[in-house]
Structure formats: structure tokens, C-alpha cells
Amino acid sequence: MLFAAAGIVKAAPLERRADAYTDLDILNYALTLEHLEDTFYRQGLEKFSAEDFKSCDLDETVYDRFKAISQHETTHVAFLTSAIKAAGGSPVPQCEYKFGYTDVQGFVALAQLLERTGVSAYDGANQYIMNPAYRTAAATIVTVEARHSAFLNSITNRSPFPYAFDTPLSLNEVITLAGGLISSCPYDVGIKPYNTLxxxxxxxxxxxxxxxxxxxxxxxxxxxxxxxxxxxxxxxxxxxxxxxxxxxxxxxxxxxxxxxxxxxxxxxxxxxxxxxxxxxx
CATH class of the missing domain: 2.60.40 (Immunoglobulin-like)
Structure with missing residues (x-):
């Protein structure tokens, strides 16, 4: 599936537009967020075991679902990296992060925020994607992120689908949210965050x-x-x-x-x- 998806975007030319965001910019923006999610889940699952989840009244099935989500995020990173290289670009590396959770409850709560923000990020960035193949590829990711978000809501007794529509956020708004979790980056994201609230x-x-x-x-x-x-x-x-x-x-x-x-x-x-x-x- 990864290589088939990469083939969708391999030959697509990049286009520069008046708003200064190229399709390659948006792919690297998405990769910045996917790196964050990928690292978050891998570190959390290294820190907590299935028994840790059980002690918080979350059964082994929930733990297995978290492992599946982690695998999805790793796949998203690999896909975006391949797509950017195929388009002649340089994929951004991962940053250093400060997630701050100390227990399973904190890990789950932050996962909810990351997945919810991920949906809003893809929804908001969609308007800037000019190439239809890229837009389709992004759509196949955001629907999976939305399923992650619904699952995480359901295990904490919240509605998995509280509204008829999701909330798109601008690139600056998303980077403002993500910036609080990034301690340092080896590159300039190129998107200005707003003040922290x-x-x-x-x-x-x-x-x-x-x-x-x-x-x-x-x-x-x-x-x-x-x-x-x-x-x-x-x-x-x-x-x-x-x-x-x-x-x-x-x-x-x-x-x-x-x-x-x-x-x-x-x-x-x-x-x-x-x-x-x-x-x-």
C-alpha cells in the first residue's frame, strides 16, 4: 500500500502559487506533524505496557489499538518521505519533543489532542493543495486520523462524533498548538506560530x-x-x-x-x- 500510494504522487509536478505555499511545502508541513505523532506513540508504547493500560481500566484491546495507531503514523511518515523525495524535495527530519505526560491517563489525553489537531490540520491545509493526486493522498490520511480521534474519544466515554463537521485550522494555528510540544528543531518550519494561550x-x-x-x-x-x-x-x-x-x-x-x-x-x-x-x- 505504501509504495502504491507513493506512486500516485511520484510524477506530479510541483506548482508555485501566489500565496507562496507550494504543494511540496504542504507535504513537508504534513510530515512535520506526522513525525510528531509517530514519535509520540513510539515513545509512549515503549514507556507503558499492556498491564499499565489495564491498571487504568483500559483492556488489552485498547493497548493493541494504540499499537495499530502507532504503526499507522510510522507508515504516514514513510509515505510522505517517499512522496517528497519522488517530487524532488528534501523531507524534513523529526524534531526533539517535550510531551510531558507521566502516566497512561496523560498519554491518552495527549493522544486525543494530537489526533483531533491532526484532523483539523489536514482539513485546513487541503485548500492549498493544487495537484489532485496530492489532495487525494491527503484525504486518505485524514480519514484514518479521524478514525483514530473517534476511537480515542470513545474509550474515555466521549462522543466519537460530536459534530456534523470537523473544524479546519490554518497552518499557523496548527503550528501554534504543536509548538508547545517541540523543544527544538534542526530546521525552520517556516510557519509563524501565534502567542501561546x-x-x-x-x-x-x-x-x-x-x-x-x-x-x-x-x-x-x-x-x-x-x-x-x-x-x-x-x-x-x-x-x-x-x-x-x-x-x-x-x-x-x-x-x-x-x-x-x-x-x-x-x-x-x-x-x-x-x-x-x-x-x-
Whole structure:
């Protein structure tokens, strides 16, 4: 399957467009993210055993599924590497990472974030892919990433498909999320991250949040992205906000903007940050 897929894109010429992203840029962007996921799963499965999973009420089947996900990510890295070389490019190497988990629960929680972000990354980058063969290849990866995300949600008693649509993120937004897990890189990713946004809960129901980020002031807004929906709320002087009532349980991204208009490169102050709205809030 790997070599057949590589053959799809082998002879495809690269095209430069006015927005400065070539198809090769997008392939290396995808490889940057796949390296991160591949390393994450390999390190986690070296650290934790099936018995460790069982001690957290996750049976051996779950552990086996994690091994399968790890194999998928390794295959994605190999495929993208081959495709980039076949197109005459230089595949980016892996970076050094700081995942920060200390137990199985933390490993599973971070896996959920990585897979969810992976889906948003491919969805957001699709618009820049000009060659139909590359676009098809990316689509065959993102559907698998979405299955990973659904599985990881289901084992923690969350909806495997909370919304009718997924949430695309821009390249800058994804690199902002991924950047917090990268300690150093032997190359310049070439994509500017936004300021880091930290979200903490301030109420038992988890419907009130505190946002921490650089360059805060009293005239900024928190934009919530979930599914294909967006809504905003003005940020209080102490950085506190309430989760809008129209958001039901599920994954959301929060972005701080300098005005009450949809997030764009011209008005994003910080973020995105990931937040999971609990089912009983």
C-alpha cells in the first residue's frame, strides 16, 4: 500500500502559487506533524505496557489499538518521505519533543489532542493543495486520523462524533498548538506560530475559564470554534470568560482576537488552545 500510494504522487509536478505555499511545502508541513505523532506513540508504547493500560481500566484491546495507531503514523511518515523525495524535495527530519505526560491517563489525553489537531490540520491545509493526486493522498490520511480521534474519544466515554463537521485550522494555528510540544528543531518550519494561550477552569462546572496570554488588554475577544460553528465573547479585565451556552459537550478551540471579527492573521492575539467541554456542564 505504501509504495502504491507513493506512486500516485511520484510524477506530479510541483506548482508555485501566489500565496507562496507550494504543494511540496504542504507535504513537508504534513510530515512535520506526522513525525510528531509517530514519535509520540513510539515513545509512549515503549514507556507503558499492556498491564499499565489495564491498571487504568483500559483492556488489552485498547493497548493493541494504540499499537495499530502507532504503526499507522510510522507508515504516514514513510509515505510522505517517499512522496517528497519522488517530487524532488528534501523531507524534513523529526524534531526533539517535550510531551510531558507521566502516566497512561496523560498519554491518552495527549493522544486525543494530537489526533483531533491532526484532523483539523489536514482539513485546513487541503485548500492549498493544487495537484489532485496530492489532495487525494491527503484525504486518505485524514480519514484514518479521524478514525483514530473517534476511537480515542470513545474509550474515555466521549462522543466519537460530536459534530456534523470537523473544524479546519490554518497552518499557523496548527503550528501554534504543536509548538508547545517541540523543544527544538534542526530546521525552520517556516510557519509563524501565534502567542501561546493557556486555558484554566475557574468553576466546578467548568463553564468559567481564565485565559492567560501575552499582550492582553480590556478590548479583546475569545473566539470559540467547534464543528463548523464559531461564536465569541468579550474577555473580562481579569482574563475570565464563560463558555457560551450554545456549545454542547465536545472539543472546542479557543482563539483570542483583537476585535470582534472572525480570527485571521491580522487580528489573532493568541491561540488557539484546546478545551474539552464536559458532558454534564
Amino acid at each position: 493557556t486555558v484554566t477552569t475557574t468553576s466546578e462546572k467548568k463553564d468559567k475559564l481564565k485565559l492567560s496570554y501575552p499582550n492582553s488588554n480590556d478590548n479583546q475577544y475569545a473566539y470559540f470554534l467547534w464543528g463548523s460553528n464559531t461564536t465569541s465573547t468579550q474577555i473580562g479585565s481579569n482574563g475570565e470568560i464563560e463558555v457560551p451556552k450554545e456549545i454542547t459537550a465536545g472539543d472546542v478551540y479557543i482563539i483570542v482576537t483583537s476585535d470582534n471579527s472572525p480570527p485571521s492573521d491580522s487580528n489573532i492575539v493568541a491561540g488557539p488552545a484546546y478545551y474539552s467541554v464536559p458532558a454534564n456542564w
